[in-house]
Amino acid sequence: MSKTLIPPTINILLGVTGGIAAYKSADLVRRLKEHSFNVRVVMTESAKNFITPMTMQAVSGNPVHHQLFDCQAEAAMGHIELAKWADIILVAPATANSLSKIALGLADDLLSTLILASKAQLFIAPAMNQQMWANKAIISHVELLKTRNIQLIGPEQGDQACGDVGFGRMSEPLQIVERLLPSLHEDGPSKTSGALKEFASKLAGKQVLITAGPTLEAIDPVRFISNHSSGKMGYALAEAAQAAGAIVTLVSGPVGLCVPQGVASEPVVSATEMLDKVKKHIVGCDVFIGCAAVADYAPLQIAEQKIKKNDEEMQLSLKRNPDILAWVGAQTKRPFVVGFAAESQNLREFAEKKLVNKKLDLICANDISRVGLGFNSDNNEVLILSKNHEEIKLPAANKMEIAVKILQQINKHL
Numbered sequence: 544m545s546k547t548l549i550p551p552t553i554n555i556l557l558g559v560t561g562g563i564a565a566y567k568s569a570d571l572v573r574r575l576k577e578h579s580f581n582v583r584v585v586m587t588e589s590a591k592n593f594i595t596p597m598t599m600q601a602v603s604g605n606p607v608h609h610q611l612f613d614c615q616a617e618a619a620m621g622h623i624e625l626a627k628w629a630d631i632i633l634v635a636p637a638t639a640n641s642l643s644k645i646a647l648g649l650a651d652d653l654l655s656t657l658i659l660a661s662k663a664q665l666f667i668a669p670a671m672n673q674q675m676w677a678n679k680a681i682i683s684h685v686e687l688l689k690t691r692n693i694q695l696i697g698p699e700q701g702d703q704a705c706g707d708v709g710f711g712r713m714s715e716p717l718q719i720v721e722r723l724l725p726s727l728h729e730d731g732p733s734k735t736s737g738a739l740k741e742f743a744s745k746l747a748g749k750q751v752l753i754t755a756g757p758t759l760e761a762i763d764p765v766r767f768i769s770n771h772s773s774g775k776m777g778y779a780l781a782e783a784a785q786a787a788g789a790i791v792t793l794v795s796g797p798v799g800l801c802v803p804q805g806v807a808s809e810p811v812v813s814a815t816e817m818l819d820k821v822k823k824h825i826v827g828c829d830v831f832i833g834c835a836a837v838a839d840y841a842p843l844q845i846a847e848q849k850i851k852k853n854d855e856e857m858q859l860s861l862k863r864n865p866d867i868l869a870w871v872g873a874q875t876k877r878p879f880v881v882g883f884a885a886e887s888q889n890l891r892e893f894a895e896k897k898l899v900n901k902k903l904d905l906i907c908a909n910d911i912s913r914v915g916l917g918f919n920s921d922n923n924e925v926l927i928l929s930k931n932h933e934e935i936k937l938p939a940a941n942k943m944e945i946a947v948k949i950l951q952q953i954n955k956h957l
Contacts, residue, residue, distance in 0.1 A: 554581045555723075556629035556663070558654045559599065561589025564636035564670035564713035568594060571635055571716040572602045578720065583625070585609065585654045587641065608653060626661035631723070634658075635696070636670030636713045639681055645693070646684035668696040668719055669799075673709025676799070689808075695801045696722045700773065710799040718921075722801065745954045747788030752828045752878070753781050754821065754835035754867065756796035758814045762859065763846035771918040772836035774798035776883070779946035780832055781806045787950060789830075794820045796835060814838055814864040821867055828878040830953060833868040836885060836918075840864060872902035879957060881949070884908040885918070890926060898928055904956060905929050907949055927952055 555575055559568045568584075575582050584599040586609040596607040608625065634641060634654070641654070645667065650656040658665060667688065675681060676698060685695065697714035714722070755777020759767040774795060781793045782803035793802060794809045794817055802808040809820040814837045825831065840861035850857075868882045882903045884894040887910070894908035908926045911918055923945045927935040929952075937948050 554628050554630045556632045557582055557584045558632060558634040559584060559586045559590045560636060560638045560641040561587055561592060562636040562638045562670045563593060565590050565593035567713060567716055568635060569598055569602045571719060574716045574720045585657060587652055587654055610653060623660055626657045629661050629663040631666065632658055632661060632663045633666045635668035635719060637667045639671040639675045642667060642669055643684050646687045665693045666696055666723060667693060668713050669698045670713035671711050673707050673711040676711040698799045700799065745957055749789045749829040750827055751784045751789040751791045751830045752824050753777055753832045754794045754817060756798040757836050758796045758817055758838045759812050760838045760841035761845045762842050763850045765849045768838055770836050773918060774800050776923060776942050777834035778803065779942040780834060783946040783950055792824050814841065818865045818867050825871065831871050831878045832881045834883050837867055838864055869901040879904050881905045881953060885911045887912045894928055898930060905952060929956065
């Protein structure tokens with residue numbers, strides 16, 4: 544990651560709570576200081592079970608705060624002064640308990656009190672067991688936080704310390720810093736601002752509708768059919784389009800990503816829900832980008848109760864899901880339509896068929912068999928085909944860079 548010059552007057556208060564991911568916080572402080580941020584650390588009592596205040600003091604260069612009632616600390620920099628000092632409060636890791644306390648406005652320790660007493664922009668990097676992240680209580684608290692313009696960074700999907708696999712891993716320190724930088728850079732997202740200037744005038748004011756992430760098709764109250772889409776490509780497109788001056792609506796399946804600032808969000812679960820939201824927003828839309836990995840099939844019937852494990856084999860009857868991209872392409876008054884094709888073989892052949900059959904203006908095809916590219920990766924490599932038989936190859940790059948180049952091609956054809 545290239546170093547971005549940020550004025551040294553930016554003060555970040557890092558809150559560290561009691562999760563195993565606290566070991567990453569020392570590296571996070573180091574990464575923040577590389578960008579000339581002033582960093583002070585507040586730790587919860589449980590956080591000290593995973594990393595010591597001495598370590599955090601050494602890397603930050605400032606005393607570590609961890610007690611709400613501490614006469615000596617109050618004499619040096621009281622908690623109200625500390626709340627006023629912060630330009631940004633970043634909680635990383637944010638456990639299920641700390642995230643819930645923030646959502647409910649509780650203030651029973653130093654960190655939660657500072658958050659309530661501060662006007663600073665709040666960022667939260669969740670870190671918890673995958674089942675906790677999927678719990679309905681946490682889901683409702685996350686939605687509540689989003690309504691208050693509190694930005695979530697992650698969590699990511701992968702192996703967890705408990706042995707589970709799924710969403711709940713704290714984002715890596717470099718990812719967290721990269722997510723913070725756009726909110727502080729006067730030109731907007733640091734990776735996109737320069738490249739977007741050349742075509743911002745065309746996209747400015749345009750209504751752009753983007754679908755992203757996977758869909759989940761329920762089998763029973765516990766199980767579902769889905770795919771490995773992380774939503775990163777669609778979210779990068781939404782952020783880049785918004786930075787270019789477009790009015791962006793993002794219809795997203797379940798992902799562990801933050802909605803970019805300034806982007807309207809419509810969360811969905813299933814393919815039918817996604818189609819309903821697309822129909823709601825398609826009127827007056829100038830550009831539609833179908834980046835979601837929509838499940839092709841869904842169970843014919845959804846069991847009301849959890850299906851018990853009885854036989855060695857189990858039969859599922861499936862039905863075709865609605866084809867959202869084809870529906871948009873078939874409209875008489877339709878926007879400029881861009882589709883995505885994630886293929887494991889015959890990339891060009893299958894992409895060309897999809898381009899023609901679904902009446903698209905552009906299609907972006909990527910080879911999901913390539914290691915380190917596509918699903919669950921920060922990078923992508925894309926072949927863009929147009930209905931006018933033009934072809935553009937975008938070599939492997941960060942998905943934000945790919946998003947900018949895709950928007951450049953959209954702008955060229957508008």
